[in-house]
Amino acid sequence: MPLFAGFDLGGTQLKYGLLDERLHPVFKAKAPSPPSRGELMALFRVLWEELKRRERRTIRAAGFGLPGIFNHREQRLVQAPNYPSLDGSQMRPAIARFVEAPFWIDNEANFAAYGEYRCGAGKGRHHLILITLGTGIGSGIIIDGEILHGARGYAAEMGHITVRPNGARCRCGSRGCLETEASAGAIIKTYRRIARSSVSLTTEEIAARARKGDTAARRSFERAGYYLGIGLSIALNLLNPEKILLGGGVMDGADLILDSAVTEARRRAFRASFTASTIEKAALGNDAGFIGAAAWARDTLRRKSPGRIPYP
Numbered sequence: 637m638p639l640f641a642g643f644d645l646g647g648t649q650l651k652y653g654l655l656d657e658r659l660h661p662v663f664k665a666k667a668p669s670p671p672s673r674g675e676l677m678a679l680f681r682v683l684w685e686e687l688k689r690r691e692r693r694t695i696r697a698a699g700f701g702l703p704g705i706f707n708h709r710e711q712r713l714v715q716a717p718n719y720p721s722l723d724g725s726q727m728r729p730a731i732a733r734f735v736e737a738p739f740w741i742d743n744e745a746n747f748a749a750y751g752e753y754r755c756g757a758g759k760g761r762h763h764l765i766l767i768t769l770g771t772g773i774g775s776g777i778i779i780d781g782e783i784l785h786g787a788r789g790y791a792a793e794m795g796h797i798t799v800r801p802n803g804a805r806c807r808c809g810s811r812g813c814l815e816t817e818a819s820a821g822a823i824i825k826t827y828r829r830i831a832r833s834s835v836s837l838t839t840e841e842i843a844a845r846a847r848k849g850d851t852a853a854r855r856s857f858e859r860a861g862y863y864l865g866i867g868l869s870i871a872l873n874l875l876n877p878e879k880i881l882l883g884g885g886v887m888d889g890a891d892l893i894l895d896s897a898v899t900e901a902r903r904r905a906f907r908a909s910f911t912a913s914t915i916e917k918a919a920l921g922n923d924a925g926f927i928g929a930a931a932w933a934r935d936t937l938r939r940k941s942p943g944r945i946p947y948p
């Protein structure tokens with residue numbers, strides 16, 4: 637049975653693995669993300685060879701999920717704020733030097749959404765949104781079983797829709813993005829402000845304090861939930877998804893953030909859109925990206941429909 641490889645490059649870690657024809661994971665591993673482009677390409681090449689040797693089966697196709705805004709027409713990462721050495725970088729020719737199988741490149745959050753759609757909590761739901769609440773906020777949108785790319789591939793950046801017009805300055809250049817108000821960083825900042833604390837805590841530690849009755853900690857999650865709910869209501873009215881899946885480290889505090897998020901979404905979205913959708917936790921965690929990359933490669937190859945293949 638042939639295999640399909642998936643790579644998911646993050647700012648600190650590269651996750652990769654193999655799926656079989658039925659989309660079952662056969663192997664997975666991770667490596668630290670090298671900072672320079674040259675080292676990264678060298679690592680991709682080594683891992684590709686390792687994957688080929690490992691199962692002694694043909695790898696039929698591969699997917700590479702990369703961090704940043706990826707232009708499908710030019711096959712270039714036009715903005716990669718979390719991976720500066722790849723900013724503006726042309727990706728296809730470099731990868732094609734060592735990958736002899738057909739391969740597809742996409743934004744890693746798009747692939748993560750596809751992973752949840754094919755193998756995770758969104759199985760069988762053809763209209764689906766995945767929002768990953770971590771240090772930043774990533775998202776991918778599945779419409780009619782396809783990744784929503786938009787004209788050039790820049791679609792589905794839910795993390796940078798405005799939920800608070802005069803909110804904090806965002807790394808994207810705007811203000812009051814979902815990311816500046818509902819990410820892990822936002823929760824940590826809020827807690828430090830309202831608890832008047834200068835100690836640096838993780839969201840996990842803040843969640844533990846909230847569960848022990850620390851009101852500032854509880855309010856930090858609720859505030860993030862409120863802005864997340866505004867974002868959810870926009871997504872519900874705009875896209876009418878069957879499911880919105882929430883993942884990432886912040887969801888370790890799902891019990892603390894979900895109530896306020898769902899309440900706010902219910903208050904703002906059309907009742908019909910709200911009731912047609914469920915909002916729940918994603919299932920695949922950090923594996924969603926490489927699973928989605930491999931699944932996309934397998935499905936796209938299978939369809940053999942060049943019009944739907946997002947590269948020139």
Ligand SMILES: [Zn+2]
Nearest residue numbers: 796806808813
């Ligand atoms: Zn932004």
